[in-house]
Structure formats: structure tokens, C-alpha cells
Amino acid sequence: MEFDFAEEQPKLLMLMYGLIAFVAVVGGLLLLLDAVPSWFARRREAQLVAASANGAPPIRRPKRGESGFAFFFMLPAVLLLLIGLVFPAIRTTLLSFMDGGSDNWVGLRNYTWMFSEDSIVRVLINTLVWVLLVPLLATTFGLLYAIMVDKARFESVAKSLIFMPMAISFVGAAIIWKFVYAYRGEGQEQIGLLNQIVVSFGGEPKQWLLDSPLNTLLLIVIMVWIQAGFAMVVLSAAIKAIPADIVEAARLDGVTPWQMFWQITMPSIRPALIVVVVTISIATLKVFDIVRTGTNGNYDTSVIANEMYNQSFRYGQNGQGSALAVFLFVLVIPLVIYQIRNLRQQREG
Amino acid sequence: MAVSARPRQALAVAGVLGLALGVAACGTGDDKKSDKAGSAECAGYSAYEGHDGKKVKIYSSIRDIEADRLDQSWKQFEDCTGIDIDHEGSGEFEAQLGVQVDGGNAPDIAFIPQPGLLKRFADSGKLKPAGADTKAMAEQNYSADWLKYSTVNGQFYGAPLGSNVKSFVWYSPKTFKEKGWTVPTTWDELIKLSDQIAASGTKPWCAGIESQDATGWPATDWIEDLMLRTQTPEVYDQWTTHGIPFNDPKVAEALDKAGTILKNEKYVNGGFGGVKSIATTSFQEAGTPITTGKCGLHRQASFYANQWPKGTKVAEDGDVFAFYFPAIDPAKGKPVLGGGEFVAAFADRPEVQAVQTYLASGEYANSRAKIGDWVSANKKLDLANVPNPVDKLSVQILLDQKTVFRFDGSDLMPAAVGAGTFWKGMVDWINGKDTATVLQGIESSWPK
Numbered sequence: 001m002e003f004d005f006a007e008e009q010p011k012l013l014m015l016m017y018g019l020i021a022f023v024a025v026v027g028g029l030l031l032l033l034d035a036v037p038s039w040f041a042r043r044r045e046a047q048l049v050a051a052s053a054n055g056a057p058p059i060r061r062p063k064r065g066e067s068g069f070a071f072f073f074m075l076p077a078v079l080l081l082l083i084g085l086v087f088p089a090i091r092t093t094l095l096s097f098m099d100g101g102s103d104n105w106v107g108l109r110n111y112t113w114m115f116s117e118d119s120i121v122r123v124l125i126n127t128l129v130w131v132l133l134v135p136l137l138a139t140t141f142g143l144l145y146a147i148m149v150d151k152a153r154f155e156s157v158a159k160s161l162i163f164m165p166m167a168i169s170f171v172g173a174a175i176i177w178k179f180v181y182a183y184r185g186e187g188q189e190q191i192g193l194l195n196q197i198v199v200s201f202g203g204e205p206k207q208w209l210l211d212s213p214l215n216t217l218l219l220i221v222i223m224v225w226i227q228a229g230f231a232m233v234v235l236s237a238a239i240k241a242i243p244a245d246i247v248e249a250a251r252l253d254g255v256t257p258w259q260m261f262w263q264i265t266m267p268s269i270r271p272a273l274i275v276v277v278v279t280i281s282i283a284t285l286k287v288f289d290i291v292r293t294g295t296n297g298n299y300d301t302s303v304i305a306n307e308m309y310n311q312s313f314r315y316g317q318n319g320q321g322s323a324l325a326v327f328l329f330v331l332v333i334p335l336v337i338y339q340i341r342n343l344r345q346q347r348e349g
Numbered sequence: 350m351a352v353s354a355r356p357r358q359a360l361a362v363a364g365v366l367g368l369a370l371g372v373a374a375c376g377t378g379d380d381k382k383s384d385k386a387g388s389a390e391c392a393g394y395s396a397y398e399g400h401d402g403k404k405v406k407i408y409s410s411i412r413d414i415e416a417d418r419l420d421q422s423w424k425q426f427e428d429c430t431g432i433d434i435d436h437e438g439s440g441e442f443e444a445q446l447g448v449q450v451d452g453g454n455a456p457d458i459a460f461i462p463q464p465g466l467l468k469r470f471a472d473s474g475k476l477k478p479a480g481a482d483t484k485a486m487a488e489q490n491y492s493a494d495w496l497k498y499s500t501v502n503g504q505f506y507g508a509p510l511g512s513n514v515k516s517f518v519w520y521s522p523k524t525f526k527e528k529g530w531t532v533p534t535t536w537d538e539l540i541k542l543s544d545q546i547a548a549s550g551t552k553p554w555c556a557g558i559e560s561q562d563a564t565g566w567p568a569t570d571w572i573e574d575l576m577l578r579t580q581t582p583e584v585y586d587q588w589t590t591h592g593i594p595f596n597d598p599k600v601a602e603a604l605d606k607a608g609t610i611l612k613n614e615k616y617v618n619g620g621f622g623g624v625k626s627i628a629t630t631s632f633q634e635a636g637t638p639i640t641t642g643k644c645g646l647h648r649q650a651s652f653y654a655n656q657w658p659k660g661t662k663v664a665e666d667g668d669v670f671a672f673y674f675p676a677i678d679p680a681k682g683k684p685v686l687g688g689g690e691f692v693a694a695f696a697d698r699p700e701v702q703a704v705q706t707y708l709a710s711g712e713y714a715n716s717r718a719k720i721g722d723w724v725s726a727n728k729k730l731d732l733a734n735v736p737n738p739v740d741k742l743s744v745q746i747l748l749d750q751k752t753v754f755r756f757d758g759s760d761l762m763p764a765a766v767g768a769g770t771f772w773k774g775m776v777d778w779i780n781g782k783d784t785a786t787v788l789q790g791i792e793s794s795w796p797k
Contacts, residue, residue, distance in 0.1 A: 101469070101473060103473075117793065119790065119794070183622070183626065184621075185618075185620070185621050185622030185623075185626060207625055207626065209629070210629065210780055296562050298565070298628075298776045298777075299776065299780060310769060311765075313448065314443060314562075314764060314768055315764045315768065315769045316447065316466075316469055316763070316765065317796065
């Protein structure tokens, strides 16, 4: 189709309006941010000047001015949090105690459904498998790789190779791997890498994504492929941050590489390690794109986020969808608390 | 919108000029109406006039070429009445419609392909009942069989629009002629033909139910077609409304009958592999082995005509064509499974109702049919206006007196089943789960 300016005029107009609105809003905010603090500052200055002119000691009343100031800066974030997080969370929790059309209260029915319906129990088990395996595998691979390439000759190239998948979206990655797992009948030309390998070793092509639980593991491989890069980069930075004198001292004491790893490296990078594991765990709990693109939750591969979307938006079962969402929320909370506490300890310690 | 405003301004100028010159006034001409109104081609639209400059938003699952064709089909209506129809198609229609409606941002009109979904919106009071004019027009042009699908608790919510016939088996007339195979007209002949093709070393059937997030639906069509063939239409209705449980022995019988083809390693899956390859073969490419002679038969709806590789001639004497999926007991009539979308409205402004009425009219059906690739059960549809041979056959079947038409069952059931566990159940069933377990699973998921 040709690009016709007259035809596209309304869209272009909308685009222009959008840009103007963006500039107006963001510009206005920036201006405000600039004007308000300087107004506060000027007022304080005037007070100080007035006070010194009077000869009286300056009135020390920073609390009120500063808290108003702090409140002003917090306002946008608090508002966004209220609109985007707190309100939906409360509403979702309420909806989880209602029926599919959100008309009647049904008590805990959606929650008993969740733990009694075979297909949903399967979903919960799958999510558990994901959460156990992905952080473990991704962190292990990331750590091993970080240690192996540390101070190697082509370190930066080697690292970027592993880090590259991070740049690919989950959907893109899932599509790529779907081709790897693709199946064509026996005797036909295989378009899937995995089946081609199997066939060239004299095996029979297999429908990789059909058989549970292998299919879940194969999907997990995709996530590990993406997340290992993240783990590697963070851990590699942590390894490099280990003070050289500690390493040197250990060397002088004649440690074996094994001892070096467990006695020096591991304790030193422990905080980074925890951050990586927790971050990946949270990302894994929320995994949706890979499953939806890879198998659409068929063949017993569904996970909580995918099932939640299906129940709420496709089946019109708001109650059951919300119950799954609340459950997911409850699962994520301890990890977040652990993370925060850990960060706080680090800061204090 | 500026696009349509510009020509209309020009039209208005022309209209004023026309008046100034003292040209004989056109019809009910007033200066607000576009100048085309009153011309010969607009004569048929006088009933819909009086809404100049009004805008009607339509939301549907129809995209790309099909959407362009829609725009084209009501172009004249827009020009003559001055109503601006703004159509938006979405690939996530079913999910997004609910979000829009709940968010207080409902479209004026939605083309809803699932009576089950329509019922959900009607029950929650979100849909507006159709106006008297629309109802009269629909009753005039569509059979009661069709209208009952958009009638909820005695309220009529909108006329059908496009339709499709699902009880078709695609084949290659060319291959059939070469091999001396004949088109079967009974179930027994169909099975005999399957055996004959199997004996010749080709797998007779090919199928595929992969369809991204709708994976499984082609298999539900199979089951529905076999429900209509092994049971009476009344039992079918009980099944879709949960009058009988989903794991009733009658349903199991239909499933097992479908299994004699779909789960028969001797019969499937031509060009792709074994039974399990059905689950991962996309519905778009499932029938294509017919063109290369690797498969003989493919059961799929009339709209599959658009899926053949470029250059494939779809005609009775061409590369591929379809025959009616035969009945098991011809004495029970000619069961036909089909689908279609319904023009339901979330607003009852007069211009919205005018559009609803127009879309139910014979004029619209013929206008849309002429553009191609479209079937409707509209009684006013003239066969001569249907260019494509498969569509012609579909219209003939839909308007045939002997036809016992039933709507796609999965579209009638609550979405949790019809677009959820039924699809998933079929995937599991193809993937090796037994009939009883699958049916039990679907039954337990039926919303209470």
C-alpha cells in the first residue's frame, strides 16, 4: 500500500497532538520541579534575611518545610502507585471472592477450585518446577561462565555472546526456540535443529513440545537461555569487585582453586548472588510470554500467569482469574521482602 | 475524522451551489445532507437518512483484506447517508471487547461471532436490544433458526451478518479424476473411499488443529459435526446448553466416531506424520498436502478457500474443491454446522440502529457478496452476486430447505468451555488421552 498523506492525515494529526501534549505535560512538570524548590529556597532565604535583619536568631523550623518538600516529590510516585498498584491489588483481591461475572460473593470457592481442579493443580506444579529450576540453572550457568571467562583473552566477546539473548524479547526467544523444536514427519526434510540432529544420528524425529513433563523442561531451557546472561553480567561484576588484597592473601596462603571458589569468591559475591536469584525467581513466577508463545499452555505446560490471563480475559471467569492473580501475588511477596531486608542489612552492615 | 470531513465539505459546497442554481430539489433535500443523497444510486438509502455527520464505531475480529472489503461494502451507505462508520478489527477481539466494555469504552456496534459471548454481554445488561426496524428487517431476511442465536431471554439483540458453512470436506477434483475416486454422498461411501485411498498408499485424511492461542478449535468442529450426525439436532441443542452433561455417553459416541478417522493411524495425518502431528500442524497449512497428492481429504469450513497456496484453482473442475460432509443417516435430513457473526449494539442512538438495520438488509448482503469471499444466510442474497464457487455452494446449502442448520457448538457454550477447556480437551484427546477422561475434565470445568 502506498503512503497517502491525505489518507493518513488524521493519524498524523493525532501523532502531533500526542507530541504536543507530551511536551506540555513533561515540560510543565520539569518547570514545576524547577520552580517549586527554588520558591522554597527563596522563601527560606527571605526568612533568614528577615531574621538576621531583626537581629534575632534564625527560626529553626526545618521539619515542616522539608516534609512538605519531600511530600511534593513523592506525590507523583505515590499517585502512580495508588492508581497502578494499590487500587488494582485491592480490587483484584475483592474480585477473587466473587463469581465469574463479578456479581455475587462466593466466599472461598475460587480458591478451593484452584486447589481441587486437576488441570489447575497441574498449573501450580508446573509453576513450582519453573521457579525451582530456572533460578538454579540460570544462576549456575551464569556463575560458571563468569568465572571461566574472568580475565580470559576474549572476555568481552565471550560475555556479549551470552548476554545477547537478554536483548531478545521473551516472545521472540520463544519463537526462535519453537523453530529449534519444530517437527516434520519422518522421511521429510526437518526444519527443526533438534530433530535434524536426532535424525542425522539415525533417530526418529520427535514432537518435542507434546510430551509432558519434557515439554516444560524444554520451555525452561528458553528462559534459562535468556536469564543466564543477566546472571553472568551481575556476577562477573561482583567477582571483579572482590578486593585484590584478599585474593592475594589467599594465594599466599596457598589455597587450591576449589578452596578459592568456596572460601573467597562465594562469600564475597553472596549479596550479588542473592539479588540475581531473587530477581530471576520473581521474573520466573511471572513467566507468561514463553509459555503462551511456545505451547499456549497446551499439553500440560500452562503456568499461573498464563492461566490467570485465560480465565480472566478469555473465559470471562474474573473470579477464578483473580484468585490465581492473588495467589501469584502472595508467592512473590516473601521474595520481595527477603530482597528488601537483604538490601537493608547490606546498607547497615 | 478529517478524512471523511474533507470530501463532505466539498459535497456540501456542491450542494449549496446546486440550490443556488435553482436545480430541481432532490428528494427530501436539505442543505445538511450530502449532495449524493437523492441521486439515483442513493435511492435505496432513503430509509436510513437523517443522521448526517454522525459517527458509528464498529469493533470486530475482522482484519486486513477482509476489513478493507467491509469498508468497501458500506462505502455507498456512508456517502448517501452521511453516517461515518469507523471500523476497527482486532486479533484479540474476544478478550479486548470485554476489557473495553468493562472500562466504559464500549464500541457502538460489535460483530460478535460467539452467541455465548453475546449472551454474556446481554445478561450483564451491557447490550442494547435491537430496535424495531432492525428486528423487522432481520425477521424478513433471516430464518428463525438464525435469529434465535442472538435472542436472549426473549430479547432480540441483532441480526446475523456473514456466515460460513463448516460441514465441508475439501478434496482435489483433479486427483480424484486421475485416480478414479468419486465424491461420496453417504458416510459409508466416505469410509469406503478413505479405505480405498489408504490402500493406494496415501493417508486419506489430513488435519491440523494448531491455531496459536485458539489451538484446538478445528477439532471441536469435527466433534460438533459428528454430534449432529450421530445424534438428533435436539440432543445437540441440549449438549450446547448443558441440558445433558458434557460427558454424556451420547457425546462420547460422537467423539469416538470422530476418533475412527482422527485417531486412526491408517487414515491420518497425510503429509505430516502420525495422529499426534495433528496437534502441532497449523490449521492454515493442514489441507495443503491435498495439492501435492500426499493427502486426499480435509474437513474444514468454507473459509478455508482463502488458505490454499497462491495459484490454486478453487472450483469444481479445479485443483481443489469441497463436498458436503455426508450425513450418517440421511433420513434425519441434512445436518449442517456453521458459524457467523452477529451485529450487536452497545448503544441505541438512532444512527447506530440505522447501521444495524442496514447491515441486516438484502441490499447490504448483496453489496458485500459482490466484493467476494463472503457467505451469508440472508434470504435476499442473490446467488448471481456470489462470485466464488465454494461460497456459492455454501449459500445454496444454507438456503436449502432440507438443511438442518446448527451453530458451531463451542461458540454457543460459555467461553470457559467453548474457548477454553473444550479446545484444550481436544488437544489432549488428539495427544492420546482417552475419551472418558477428556470429557470428564471438560464437564467439571463448566461454569456453575
